[in-house]
Amino acid sequence: MDLAIWAGGRLRAPDEPVLTAVDHGLTVGDGVFETCAVHHGAAFALTRHLARLEASARGLGLPPLPMDEVREGVRAVLAAAGPSAGRLRITVTGGPGPMGSHRLPPEEQRPTVVVVAGPAARTATARAVRVPWVRNERSPLAGLKTTSYGENVVALARARSLGADEALLADTRGRLCEGTGANVFVETGGELLTPSLETGALAGITRELLLLWGPEAGLPVREARPDELAWAVLDDVLDGRAHLALTGSVRNVTPVVNLDGTDVAAGPLCHEAQRVFLARLEDDVDP
CATH class of the missing domain: 3.20.10.10 (D-amino Acid Aminotransferase, subunit A, domain 2)
Structure with missing residues (x-):
């Protein structure tokens, strides 16, 4: 699958690890995400999707999201994916944390941001x-x-x-x-x-x-x-x-x-x- 992946401030190879084994999004599903259609090389309704991403994070009790980092990732994967991109996914997790459901203190939390662009199949019905x-x-x-x-x-x-x-x-x-x-x-x-x-x-x-x-x-x-x-x-x-x-x-x-x-x-x-x-x-x- 032709994917463009951004994490940790840079583009990544499709087979390159991007998460620690104790990322709270991996261990307990502590994270939020958005999926946008890519239309003519741009993420459709991105402003509305980012607003909902922040609202979901607040509802889940995550700290304020690093939106500058999110936007940087979006720009990077759309540029790298080119015309083949049909779908964009933004995932933000609680980052490294305990193996249980409890979180680290807010000042110790370091969210993980992963942005991926790739093809999408659409059907009319x-x-x-x-x-x-x-x-x-x-x-x-x-x-x-x-x-x-x-x-x-x-x-x-x-x-x-x-x-x-x-x-x-x-x-x-x-x-x-x-x-x-x-x-x-x-x-x-x-x-x-x-x-x-x-x-x-x-x-x-x-x-x-x-x-x-x-x-x-x-x-x-x-x-x-x-x-x-x-x-x-x-x-x-x-x-x-x-x-x-x-x-x-x-x-x-x-x-x-x-x-x-x-x-x-x-x-x-x-x-x-x-x-x-x-x-x-x-x-x-x-x-």
Whole structure:
């Protein structure tokens, strides 16, 4: 895989070690990250992604992030990757620390910053499955983009084993929440609705932009009320009474054409949302 990797103030070879064995991001998942699409050689919506990175770090209790170092890494990998880059990942961990879950005193913490750019595969549609596990909307990590991704790894592996590319999760109250790496939009009753953040869903950047750009283009798109989208709305998708789309930083807006192994129709609002987003994407690389 053609990767450009930056860590410790310089570019690294793909097989070069960049972490100590006691980095807290490695031992206990104590870190945050962001993934951006790379569009025409630039990281799309980088300002919004960096703001969310800092918000996730605050929520996790990490010290203030070395943002100058982060930006330096972004510039370096984008220049090194060239036109092949389609995805950028920024990871910041708590740095070297104890082998347990407790952290070093704040004055002794030295965060680790790793930035990677590489190719990305995109598809125009998506296949999704429901999985039996739930998002805990009362978790201290709810709504944060952290490196504690074990639940997502398990859920996505289930989806892949069933021939899908995304797993859909409810919250503990039986409300539709999100995918492992995507937000969900449901086309129902003449509107395009995305679950409330009260479900524990991540405030996705693509989700945020679609909620902004959609109404400007005349699309009836909004965030649902907290209890408006029950898990059972996915039965309506299977029955053809509703439609589904996924949003994410690399996938953009992708209508779902297969749910739980059954082909489903992509709705007209889902298609229009995809068109609107791709058109606006060309207007401004850092909206």
